[in-house]
Amino acid sequence: MKRLLMHSPIVVAVLWIVGYLLLTLLPLLVLLLYPPPGGRGFWIEFSVALGFIGLAMMALQFVITARVNRIDSSYGIDILLQFHRYTSVVALLMVLVHPAILFIAQPETLQLLNFPQAPWRARMAVLATLAFLTMVITTIWRKQLKIPYEPWRAIHTILAVLAVGLGFGHALGVGNYLGLFWKVVLWSGIILVSLWLIIYVRLVKPWLMTRKPYIVEEVLPQQGDVWTLALRPLGHEGFTFAPGQFAWLTLNITPLSMREHPFSMSSSGECADRIEFGIKAVGDFTSTIKDVQPGTKAYLDGPYGVFTIDRYWDSAGFVLIAGGVGITPIYSILLTAAQRRDDRPFLLIYAVASWEDITYKDELESFKENLDLTIVYVLRKAHDEWEGETGYVDRSLLAKHIPRHRGSRHYFVCAAPVMMAAVERGLFELEVPVTNVHMEHFNLA
Ligand SMILES: Cc1cc2nc3c(=O)[nH]c(=O)nc-3n(C[C@H](O)[C@H](O)[C@H](O)COP(=O)(O)OP(=O)(O)OC[C@H]3O[C@@H](n4cnc5c(N)ncnc54)[C@H](O)[C@@H]3O)c2cc1C
Incomplete structure (x- = not known):
């Protein structure tokens, strides 16, 4: 019974949420249990708490977007990305309200905005906030700003690393709340895991993918301006998948280039040695599928997704x-x-x-x-x-x-x-x- 419960998708999904809340609120709990010496009044403490929660939420975005199969399979990638979007906006609000309260409660802190003369910890806060703000604006209004998907993705990653890195630098610099050695250890742990995840997703995983290449076996026209792209694993067994799932496809270039696109498999989930995709020409990449030559190298990251009757x-x-x-x-x-x-x-x-x-x-x-x-x-x-x-x-x-x-x-x-x-x-x-x-x-x- 206990085992059954632990494997129920709903129980697992709830456990991930509890884990997320715990991790987000952990720094705050530590703060409450071990308050820094010399209380500075409710509003200052509240403002600092918001800053910490915002930073923890930012760091956890790396986990949410790391394509961890166990997390993805509990919710589905689109729900996770919706969550990523909404929680980013909430985190940004916290990060913005954090100094706003400080400026109202202690107007003399406004001097910290004088960038050339401000101490490094304040400069880092300003830069982290600007990086975060730019990231959110260029994501929400990407299409209106006419930023193509691939450059946007690269910029998004750089801004995310900058925002979290500088945010952490700011927290360390302020020091008041991170004075205790093990508080630094806790925060460093959160930041290092987040950075490791980004390195894993952007470098280690693509490198592992180069060791399991596929080749294009054929490209067949279908009705409705769709092309079937059929791949065969080269020197390995390929993968089976639950029908309805998708994979990230990289064609003709190394997966390290970060130019991958998601496509649902259209072949049978039981057939690992020939994986097919039905691709409609809608833009730069998809319009080139019809010209792809048999023998072209391809790489797949998958399977992902919960859109399956299985x-x-x-x-x-x-x-x-x-x-x-x-x-x-x-x-x-x-x-x-x-x-x-x-x-x-x-x-x-x-x-x-x-x-x-x-x-x-x-x-x-x-x-x-x-x-x-x-x-x-x-x-x-x-x-x-x-x-x-x-x-x-x-x-x-x-x-x-x-x-x-x-x-x-x-x-x-x-x-x-x-x-x-x-x-x-x-x-x-x-x-x-x-x-x-x-x-x-x-x-x-
Ligand atoms: C889970 C999933 C399954 C999909 N399955 C299929 C399928 O079976 N068949 C099919 O034809 N299409 C599928 N798509 C859509 C397909 O990924 C996009 O049409 C394709 O990536 C567009 O790329 P493009 O360069 O040709 O077009 P562009 O004109 O460059 O892009 C058009 C829009 O597609 C999106 N897009 C572009 N590149 C990417 C990318 N690398 N990752 C995510 N989104 C991107 C962006 O919103 C962009 O604005 C699927 C998408 C998802 C998320």
Whole structure:
């Protein structure tokens, strides 16, 4: 019973949250248990506490974004990244309010803003705050500021290291609260683990990946401006994955270059020696896929993600809802289920621009031979003879097709953001339990 409880995904997810709260509040607890000598009044102590919590939250962002499989598999990468975004803003607010309170409570501390004459500990605080502020602004408004993804990612990493490093330098410089030897040890531990994680993710892991290369076996055109990129492991066994998961792909360059892109595997989860991706040309990298030559070297970091029916073995059946290229993880789910001869009912609602844009149409139809599969195509622009569904996937369309016993199924949705939002709303209004709805967002950044 105890073992079962420890392995339950909900228990594990709750334990990670408790761990996060403990680590965030640990420096504060130490502060409360061993207050520095000579109390300086509530507001000063409060301001310092905010600074410490903000710094701890900043340092923990390295853990959240380090692609630690055990953490990722408890929540899914998009929930973790949402958490990363929101907690960064909260941490920034704390970091900003920390000096603001100080300036109000002790106006003479405003002199610390006189950068050329201020002591190093104050300069470090100013620089750390500016780095943090720039990081948040360039992330929230990246698209409006027209910063391409790759340079943004590199700058984001540098600013993060600067913000945490300088923030820690400031805390050490102030010294008042870090006077005790082991308090320094505690903080140094948090900072060193964070920095190690960034070195591991950006250098060690990519280096390990170079030892497990893949080669491009073929590139095949599919309907809907999608290209199948098929990879074969070179000198190793590849990996199996739960259908619906994704991996980070680097093509033709070393993974150390940090130019990797996430794609869902579209092949069968059971087939480790040929891994396929269905890639739609939408930008710089994806537009080059059609020209990739067989024999090109590739590297994969994965599998990642929780968008998979394998986590719900006790579900009575599944409703899969795809829009456009969002079919790729769902295709892998259906292909693997067909190979496994899964006897549960599957309903696929698949929205595309037109009949010609249905990717994997023949393959999907062929799955019906081995699966209890119903497919509802939803065409935005239908031809004259079309008698099926048209328009958008909304509440009324869902109500018409999803099973009456809504809670007996698990629902997997992968589409463009507008469609995902409409489907989520529709399912909610149709009283599908939120715990049964799983979403995969392709636009993480
Ligand atoms: C979990 C997941 C699974 C995905 N699966 C598929 C799939 O199966 N098939 C498919 O066609 N697409 C998939 N995508 C989307 C795919 O990663 C992007 O379309 C691709 O990275 C765009 O790169 P680009 O250089 O061609 O386009 P750009 O024009 O450079 O970028 C377009 C947008 O894509 C995002 N993006 C660009 N580069 C990256 C990157 N390295 N990492 C994360 N986001 C980036 C940014 O928001 C950017 O603004 C998936 C995305 C995620 C997060």
